Amino acid sequence: MQKFAVIVAGGSGKRMGAELPKQFIALQGLPILMHTLKAFHFDDIKILLVLPDHQTDHWNQLVATHRFDVPHQLVKGGKERFHSVQNGLNTIAESDGLVAIHDGVRPLVDRNIIRKSYEIAYAKGSAVASIPLKDSIRSVDHSGNQQEDRNQFRLIQTPQTFQLRLIKKAFEQPYNTSFTDDASVLEAAGHAVHLIEGNYKNIKITTPEDLLIAQSFLNV
Numbered sequence: 001m002q003k004f005a006v007i008v009a010g011g012s013g014k015r016m017g018a019e020l021p022k023q024f025i026a027l028q029g030l031p032i033l034m035h036t037l038k039a040f041h042f043d044d045i046k047i048l049l050v051l052p053d054h055q056t057d058h059w060n061q062l063v064a065t066h067r068f069d070v071p072h073q074l075v076k077g078g079k080e081r082f083h084s085v086q087n088g089l090n091t092i093a094e095s096d097g098l099v100a101i102h103d104g105v106r107p108l109v110d111r112n113i114i115r116k117s118y119e120i121a122y123a124k125g126s127a128v129a130s131i132p133l134k135d136s137i138r139s140v141d142h143s144g145n146q147q148e149d150r151n152q153f154r155l156i157q158t159p160q161t162f163q164l165r166l167i168k169k170a171f172e173q174p175y176n177t178s179f180t181d182d183a184s185v186l187e188a189a190g191h192a193v194h195l196i197e198g199n200y201k202n203i204k205i206t207t208p209e210d211l212l213i214a215q216s217f218l219n220v
């Protein structure tokens, strides 16, 4: 069965606050995005890279400088992450097959988890990487706060992998601000979300300290 990966890097990285878009920041000499694409370069996976239009030239220069040879197709980013994923999915003509949707800024993703996500999505329709909470949690509202049972919660990562037919249909819905990831889009279309075990190392590079953490993992 044909496998696709939609790697989304269409965001603006406001929380990183860096001049260089965060997906281009180098870790061990290689832009973050290249680490991510390399992780998906196996088993004939067809990679679609979603980037803001105005970053295409910069990316092409980086590809030349690093002699980066992972095959990929560029797709234009959208206003919200939802629209970037939607643009990626709309580029795929096939409706048979599997697609892993992954944040370009999660460069430490484990290939075994990617592999497992395709296997489980093939069998169950979806496979979404998740990890248990290590800290205690409280809910907060206008009247105060209250302890919650952390065993009832999971932190959600990417890859989020799906049967193409299901996720393409789900992304025909109009955008809703509750769509913080792809699982929430599938769920709103009436399908159950199947969780698989993620990995604490698979951090999303969001704020400056995440760069230090990622660098430390790469040095191990």
Ligand SMILES: Nc1ccn([C@@H]2O[C@H](COP(=O)(O)OP(=O)(O)OP(=O)(O)O)[C@@H](O)[C@H]2O)c(=O)n1
Binding pocket: 008, 009, 010, 011, 012, 013, 014, 015, 016, 050, 077, 078, 079, 080, 081, 082, 084, 085, 103, 104, 105, 106, 204, 205, 206
């Ligand atoms: N319109 C958007 C917004 C986000 N993303 C991607 O979705 C992933 C997760 O988003 P996040 O880390 O929040 O990235 P940004 O939106 O760039 O960050 P910020 O919210 O701090 O601006 C990133 O790989 C980001 O590039 C995207 O493809 N298109």
Ligand SMILES: C[C@](O)(CO)[C@H](O)COP(=O)(O)O
Binding pocket: 081, 103, 156, 157, 158, 180, 181, 182, 204
């Ligand atoms: C998709 C995601 O990485 C799963 O944890 C996350 O929801 C992205 O959120 P952000 O608001 O774009 O950072």
